[in-house]
Amino acid sequence: MVRVSKLILLIDRKTTNPAGIGVSPVLRWLLLQFGTEYRLCRVELWRGETRIELLWGSESVIAPQTTPGSMTVPRWTGWATEKFICLFRHILSIYSIKNDASGHDAIGTVEPTETSLDIVSLSDVHGYLDSAQSALLAVGETDRFAPIVERGNSGKLRWAGNEYVLVFNGDLVDRGTQNAETVELAFRLMDEAPAGHVRYHLGNHEMAVLLPSVLSWTTTYSYNLGPDERRTFIEYVASGHVTAAFEGYNHVYSHAGDDTELDVSDLNRQTRIAAETLLTAMEHSQYESGQQAIPEEYPDVFGLGEPFGRGPDAGILWMDFEHMPADAPSQIVGHSMQSAPTRKGNTVCENVIRQNHDVDGGEGVLVETPEDLTAITRDANGGVNLDSLVWVSPWAIV
Numbered sequence: 257m258v259r260v261s262k263l264i265l266l267i268d269r270k271t272t273n274p275a276g277i278g279v280s281p282v283l284r285w286l287l288l289q290f291g292t293e294y295r296l297c298r299v300e301l302w303r304g305e306t307r308i309e310l311l312w313g314s315e316s317v318i319a320p321q322t323t324p325g326s327m328t329v330p331r332w333t334g335w336a337t338e339k340f341i342c343l344f345r346h347i348l349s350i351y352s353i354k355n356d357a358s359g360h361d362a363i364g365t366v367e368p369t370e371t372s373l374d375i376v377s378l379s380d381v382h383g384y385l386d387s388a389q390s391a392l393l394a395v396g397e398t399d400r401f402a403p404i405v406e407r408g409n410s411g412k413l414r415w416a417g418n419e420y421v422l423v424f425n426g427d428l429v430d431r432g433t434q435n436a437e438t439v440e441l442a443f444r445l446m447d448e449a450p451a452g453h454v455r456y457h458l459g460n461h462e463m464a465v466l467l468p469s470v471l472s473w474t475t476t477y478s479y480n481l482g483p484d485e486r487r488t489f490i491e492y493v494a495s496g497h498v499t500a501a502f503e504g505y506n507h508v509y510s511h512a513g514d515d516t517e518l519d520v521s522d523l524n525r526q527t528r529i530a531a532e533t534l535l536t537a538m539e540h541s542q543y544e545s546g547q548q549a550i551p552e553e554y555p556d557v558f559g560l561g562e563p564f565g566r567g568p569d570a571g572i573l574w575m576d577f578e579h580m581p582a583d584a585p586s587q588i589v590g591h592s593m594q595s596a597p598t599r600k601g602n603t604v605c606e607n608v609i610r611q612n613h614d615v616d617g618g619e620g621v622l623v624e625t626p627e628d629l630t631a632i633t634r635d636a637n638g639g640v641n642l643d644s645l646v647w648v649s650p651w652a653i654v
Contacts, residue, residue, distance in 0.1 A: 360452030361520045362503035363421065367450065371419055375504050375624040376404050379425035379511065379590025380459070380607040383432025383477065385441065387609045389413055391619040392422075394632050394640045401623060401632075405445065413441060415448035422449070423502055425590050426459025426511030426573065431610065435477040446497065456498045458527065459511040459590065460565065460573045463558060465489050466534060467547045487538060493531035500527040500557050500572060505626045506586050506602075510572040513589035513603060514556075515581050523572065526554045577605045588622060588629075597622060597631040599645055604629065 360366050366373060376395060381388040389405075392413060396403025403416040424442045429435040446454040464471045464478035465486060473479050481489070492498045501510040501520040508518045530550050537546025551558040554571075561570025568579035577592035582601035590607040595618065598605045604622065612618025620633030622645070629645040 360455075361499075361501070361524055363505055366421055366452040372626050373419050373421050373453070374401065375421045375423060375509075376621050377423035377425050377509060377588055377606060377624070378609070378621045380427040380593075380610050381424070381432075381438050382427055382430055382461070382610050383435035383438050384609055384613045385432070385434035385438045387613050387619040388438060388441070390634055391609065391621050391632075394619075394634055395621060395623065397640045398632060398642055400630075400642065413445070415445050415454075420453065422454045423509050423588075424454075424456045425509055425588065425606065426457045427461045427590060427607075428456070428459070429465070430461045430473070430476040430478050432613070443492075443497075455502050455509075456492075457502070457509065457511055458493070458498060458500050458557070458573055462489075462498070463573050466493065466531065467550055467558070469544050469547045470551065487535070490531050490534050490538075494528055494535055496524070496528055499524045504588070504624050507588045507604070507624060507629070508585065509588045511589065512570070512572055512575045512577075512591040513580060513584070513587040514572050514575060515568070515579065515584045517585050518572070518587070523557055526557050530554045530558065577603075588624070596633065597643070597645060604645055606631075608633070 363373065363375060376392075378388065378391050392405045393403070393407070395401050396406070396416065402418040404418060404420045404422060405413040406416045408414045422445065428438045428442060432438070442454070442456045446456065458466075460471075461476070461478050464473055464476065465481060466489075468479045468481075468486075471479075489498070501508060501518060501523045503509075503520045508520060510518065510523070530553070533550070533553075534543065534546060537543045551560055551571075557571045557573060559569065559571035559574065561567030561574055565574045566576040568575065570576075574591070577589065577594075577598075577600070580587075580589070580600055580603050584601060584603050586602035588604050588606060590605065592605055593607050593611045594605050595611050596608060597620065606620075606622050609619050615636070617634040617636040617638070620631055623630045623632060631641075631643045631645055633641050633643070635641055
């Protein structure tokens with residue numbers, strides 16, 4: 257039985273058909289497919305669409321119930337049942353994510369805890385989907401590591417079923433042309449893998465999804481997202497499906513890092529609260545003004561620093577790697593472009609995709625095990641190189 261924490265259904269009511277389809281048949285079909293433990297969270301009308309949200313809960317729902325003063329559940333026209341179910345399945349394939357999103361802030365909390373799960377990470381894909389796919393497939397082309405993904409019959413990557421945690425370490429969007437497809441890859445793998453085995457971290461470009469008016473990158477994918485897609489992404493952040501940091505075996509993962517010890521659980525808590533604040537602002541038509549206070553209220557995550565977005569006092573989405581001291585706590589970060597994985601003390605910057613996307617080879621991932629850290633990169637001929645990035649005890653740094 258598939259169980260997801262939230263189902264979101266968008267129906268275009270502009271198409272016309274004399275026979276209206278009520279909500280009840282849809283929910284009955286849903287229950288046949290996914291079980292009987294969903295409750296209706298929200299039904300609203302917006303620009304010709306009906307948006308239905310259902311959350312996993314203890315109360316079974318066969319048909320929505322209305323109480324005095326509550327919103328009457330609308331009816332809409334325009335879809336025969338077959339088309340409706342087809343659309344519903346399409347929406348589910350994009351927006352359905354397994355439950356138990358939060359509570360996996362460290363590798364020791366990811367099931368099965370008795371198994372050493374290798375951690376694969378990559379960052380700053382920026383919509384260059386082909387490069388990201390090549391980097392992920394390279395893991396399974398080595399003699400040392402089993403595949404983390406494999407290519408399915410549709411041509412899309414799918415979770416290969418092996419013992420890994422995968423960290424998308426921020427900035428999946430903007431710059432390239434396949435932004436939506438890159439985000440879809442992350443969420444699809446999250447859906448296919450066991451709970452907690454795929455992580456999607458905020459980068460400064462995901463911050464632009466949350467706070468478009470603060471950054472005002474008007475030509476980017478993040479700025480020009482539709483209101484429903486933006487709201488859905490913020491809901492994923494609020495629910496803990498998109499987070500800010502993760503504690504590995506010997507390194508802490510975040511998009512840009514910090515020069516001090518990171519409290520991963522608190523950073524992820526701040527991130528969720530900030531997203532919840534934005535959702536509340538949306539409900540009260542105050543989203544534009546509500547964005548402005550977030551960087552000041554949650555500077556550890558969203559702080560811009562000086563100069564704009566790159567200074568040493570910036571939050572973990574923004575600090576430039578040049579400000580990372582050699583004696584900083586062990587981390588794996590992205591954000592600052594490199595031609596190859598680059599170590600400074602015990603911090604490694606893995607942002608190699610953007611710098612290499614116009615040349616053959618160079619894309620890659622990092623793999624952390626309890627014993628070591630390995631860079632897997634493509635060479636110009638399509639082969640795979642493994643380079644050990646030896647973890648050094650902080651006491652050995654002078």
